[in-house]
Amino acid sequence: MTRRTRASHGAPAAGRPSHSVGASRSRPGRTSRPVHRSAKREDGSGPGAKGRGGSGPGDEKRPLKTLERVLSKAGLGSRVEARRWIHAGRVIVNGRTIEDPDHWVDLERDRVQFDGRPLQTRERVYLLLYKPTGYLTTYRDPQQRPTVYDLIRDVDTFISPVGRLDLDTSGLLLMTNDSQFAERVTNPDSHVPKTYLVKASIRLTDPQLQHLRDGIELADGPTRPAHVVRIRDSEKYTHFEITLTEGRNRQVRRMVEALGATVLKLVRVRIGPIGIGTLPIGAWRMLTPAEMRMFGPARRRTVARTLSGPRGRQ
Numbered sequence: 180m181t182r183r184t185r186a187s188h189g190a191p192a193a194g195r196p197s198h199s200v201g202a203s204r205s206r207p208g209r210t211s212r213p214v215h216r217s218a219k220r221e222d223g224s225g226p227g228a229k230g231r232g233g234s235g236p237g238d239e240k241r242p243l244k245t246l247e248r249v250l251s252k253a254g255l256g257s258r259v260e261a262r263r264w265i266h267a268g269r270v271i272v273n274g275r276t277i278e279d280p281d282h283w284v285d286l287e288r289d290r291v292q293f294d295g296r297p298l299q300t301r302e303r304v305y306l307l308l309y310k311p312t313g314y315l316t317t318y319r320d321p322q323q324r325p326t327v328y329d330l331i332r333d334v335d336t337f338i339s340p341v342g343r344l345d346l347d348t349s350g351l352l353l354m355t356n357d358s359q360f361a362e363r364v365t366n367p368d369s370h371v372p373k374t375y376l377v378k379a380s381i382r383l384t385d386p387q388l389q390h391l392r393d394g395i396e397l398a399d400g401p402t403r404p405a406h407v408v409r410i411r412d413s414e415k416y417t418h419f420e421i422t423l424t425e426g427r428n429r430q431v432r433r434m435v436e437a438l439g440a441t442v443l444k445l446v447r448v449r450i451g452p453i454g455i456g457t458l459p460i461g462a463w464r465m466l467t468p469a470e471m472r473m474f475g476p477a478r479r480r481t482v483a484r485t486l487s488g489p490r491g492r493q
C-alpha cells in the first residue's frame with residue numbers, strides 16, 4: 180500500500196503562498212517513474228531523452244517531477260491553479276520563464292521560483308529509519324547498490340539523510356527536508372549525542388575502554404570525551420556502548436582500530452532524545468511532535484508529522 184506523507188496542516192502564509200516545495204517524489208528509481216514518460220525537457224534532457232535526464236540507467240533514480248506537480252506538492256495550490264500560474268508566466272526555472280506545466284523539473288538540480296521567490300519547503304518531514312546493513316546512505320549509487328531511499332519509496336517528499344551511517348552500520352537514521360534541523364543535529368557544536376552498540380573483534384581491557392572515554396588521537400585530531408559502558412564480554416569479544424557528541428567519518432570504527440581491534444558489528448541506537456525503541460529493522464516512522472520538541476525549539480511553520488506506528492517494510 181502506498182503511504183503518503185501529506186499533512187493537512189500548515190496554512191499558506193498570508194498573501195503569497197508560503198513558498199514551499201515538497202520536492203516531492205517517490206524515488207523515480209527501481210520501480211517508479213514519472214507518469215509523463217514521453218515528455219522531454221526543453222533542453223532535450225527530459226525522461227524521454229538520452230544522456231543526462233535521458234532514458235539511460237542514470238535516469239532511473241532522478242527526482243523528476245512535472246512543474247505543475249512541484250508547485251502543487253509545494254502546497255501552493257491545486258494542480259489546476261498551478262497550471263494557471265505556469266501558463267501566466269509566474270514560474271521561473273533556472274532563470275527562464277517556463278509556461279509548460281508538464282516541463283520536467285529535476286528536484287536536485289533545478290531552481291524553481293514562483294513570482295520571483297524561490298520555493299522553499301513548507302511541509303517539514305522528519306522521519307526515523309532503522310537502516311539495515313547493506314544500504315548506502317546516499318541518494319544514488321553508480322554501482323546500483325541498495326540505498327536508504329529504497330526503504331522509503333512510499334514517502335513522496337524528497338528528504339535527505341541527517342548525517343551518514345556506513346554501509347556496514349545499521350541503526351537509527353534521521354531523514355528530513357529541514358536543512359536547519361539537519362545542520363543542528365549534525366553540527367559538532369550542537370553536541371547532540373549519538374549512541375552506538377559495538378561488538379569489538381577482541382576482548383577489550385578496562386584501560387582500553389578508558390582510552391575511548393578519554394579521547395583517542397585520530398588522523399583528524401583527538402576525539403572528544405565519550406561515554407563508554409561495557410555491556411558484556413563473551414569468550415572472544417567485548418560488546419560495549421559508546422556515546423559520541425561528534426560525528427566524524429567512520430569515527431567509532433577508527434577509534435576501535437586505534438586500540439588494535441576492529442568493529443564486527445555497529446548499531447546506532449540513539450540520536451539525542453530518540454531511541455530505536457521497537458522500530459523493526461528496515462522500517463521507518465515519522466517523528467512525533469513530542470520528539471521534535473525534545474530536539475529543541477522548532478522553526479516557524481515546522482510541523483512534525485504525527486502518523487503513528489512503524490512503517491515501511493516490517
Ligand code: URA
Nearest residue numbers: 345348429430431432
Ligand atoms: N561511526 C562509524 O564508524 N560508522 C558509522 O556508520 C557511524 C559512526
